[in-house]
Amino acid sequence: MIRLLRQMINNEKGQALPLVLALLVIGGLTIVPSLNYIFSSLNSSRMLEEGVKGAYAADAGVEDVLWSLENGIPPSTQLVDNINQMEVTMQTEEKGIYTLYLGELVEPGEHNDYLDVAGEIVWDEEAEAYKYTITITWQAGGGDPVIHLGAIGVRLPIGYSYQSGSAALFVDNPSTDEPDETLDTLGAYLLNWELEEPKPSVSKNDPVKTQTFYITGEGDLEGYYAWVVANREDIGAVSEITGTIYRITATAKRSGDDATTARIVADVIPGEATMYILSWQIAN
Numbered sequence: 001m002i003r004l005l006r007q008m009i010n011n012e013k014g015q016a017l018p019l020v021l022a023l024l025v026i027g028g029l030t031i032v033p034s035l036n037y038i039f040s041s042l043n044s045s046r047m048l049e050e051g052v053k054g055a056y057a058a059d060a061g062v063e064d065v066l067w068s069l070e071n072g073i074p075p076s077t078q079l080v081d082n083i084n085q086m087e088v089t090m091q092t093e094e095k096g097i098y099t100l101y102l103g104e105l106v107e108p109g110e111h112n113d114y115l116d117v118a119g120e121i122v123w124d125e126e127a128e129a130y131k132y133t134i135t136i137t138w139q140a141g142g143g144d145p146v147i148h149l150g151a152i153g154v155r156l157p158i159g160y161s162y163q164s165g166s167a168a169l170f171v172d173n174p175s176t177d178e179p180d181e182t183l184d185t186l187g188a189y190l191l192n193w194e195l196e197e198p199k200p201s202v203s204k205n206d207p208v209k210t211q212t213f214y215i216t217g218e219g220d221l222e223g224y225y226a227w228v229v230a231n232r233e234d235i236g237a238v239s240e241i242t243g244t245i246y247r248i249t250a251t252a253k254r255s256g257d258d259a260t261t262a263r264i265v266a267d268v269i270p271g272e273a274t275m276y277i278l279s280w281q282i283a284n
Contacts (some may be wrong), residue, residue, distance in 0.1 A: 052149030054252040054261025054281055057083035060258060060279075061090045062266050069246060069270045073125050082255055091249045094126030094247060095267070099242040101227045102153060103184040105278070109236030110188045115202070117240045119226035121215070129214040130161055132156075134226040136209045138202035148199035148231035149174060152211045153192035155226075161189055166214035173211050174200040188223065225276075241276050243269040249283075 022125040037186045060083050069092075069139065077265065079088040081113040116137040124131045134154055138147060152174060156162070168272040169177040201207055227239040253259060263283045269276040 009209060036193040042265055043256060048147055048253070050261045051251040053084035055264065057086045057088050057252035058250040058262045058264040058282075061088040061252070062248050062264055065090050065246075065248045065250070066268065066275055069268070070151055070275055071195045074222055075248075083252070085255055085275040086252045086261060087254050087258075088250060089256050090251075093247040093249075095235075095245040095247055097243065098269070099227070099237055100225060100269075100278070101229075101239050101241040102182075102277075103190055104156065105245070106237055108238065108242055109230070109232075110234045111141065111144075111232075111237055112165035112238045114139050114144055114147060114235055115228060115230060115238045117226050117228050119237055119240055121157075121224065124214070127214055129166075129216045130160070130221075132215050132224075134211040134228075136202060136211075136228050138204065138206070138207040144204075146201045146203040147235065148201045149195055149209065149228055150199065150231040151192060151194050152229050153190065153222055153229075155178070155184065156189045157217070157219060157221050158186060158188045160215045160217030160221075162191055163216050167193070167211070169214075170210075173213075174209055175211065179213075179284060215281050234281065241269055241271065243271060243276075245269055245278070 005245065054098075061079055064079060065075040067073075073194040075090065075092040077090055079090075082088075085140070097108060099108045118135045118138055119132050120135070121130050122133075134152060136149065136152070138144075162179065162181060167178065170176070175195055177193065179193045182190045182192075184190055191213075200209055225240040227237060229237050246268050248264075248268065250264045250266075251260060252262045254261060259273055265282070265283045266280045267278040269278065
């Protein structure tokens with residue numbers, strides 16, 4: 001019996017070698033792809049980190065141009081200091097005068113300065129809602145005739161909506177009907193009252209018209225504006241946001257090899273009291 005066991009053990013010699021060789025082959029086949037995956041992940045993480053840092057750097061370039069426009073200073077073309085070890089250059093392009101109407105940019109009429117439009121939101125304790133008043137004011141233009149109004153509208157702050165039936169509560173409104181309601185791309189409500197015949201008007205003797213209604217909702221009271229459409233071709237649409245559009249392009253590049261890490265393009269209209277940012281996006 002002992003002799004038989006010794007023969008069986010002796011016959012097992014060398015049987016582990018194929019198994020070891022197979023493991024070595026499998027290991028060789030998997031190590032290289034695993035290392036490539038690790039290096040690719042590290043490279044992707046590095047590129048993502050650089051992209052984020054570049055976006056912050058380019059953002060600083062846009063803010064620098066905005067500050068210059070707000071203060072009437074010619075915008076710089078490059079930041080003095082590097083941001084996140086990146087050089088930032090800026091290009092500011094004047095695109096012309098536009099007005100914001102129903103969520104779209106349109107060229108204003110020849111005499112858009114004959115009308116002034118302003119919007120105000122105040123809390124009404126009795127109504128437990130915000131009262132929104134659009135004020136349209138006739139502007140002296142050297143013997144200008146009566147200006148008839150064709151439409152009045154407004155963009156509400158995001159998160160707020162028109163209180164049904166509230167326009168009818170104010171009998172002096174040019175329209176006590178319900179407005180047409182649409183949503184813009186950011187989810188803000190656009191209200192528009194098409195005015196019926198006889199068209200309401202403003203003139204030297206009757207210079208002011210107001211459209212008042214209630215809105216309800218939650219959130220910041222910002223990003224709203226009003227407009228009016230005059231029933232004269234030389235005036236057209238007049239908005240609370242009217243002015244010269246500037247397109248700002250800020251580019252962040254690595255200071256070592258000049259490779260672009262991020263680019264931000266923003267369209268803005270400088271106002272008297274605030275800066276209206278129409279778009280702000282990271283470009284390819």
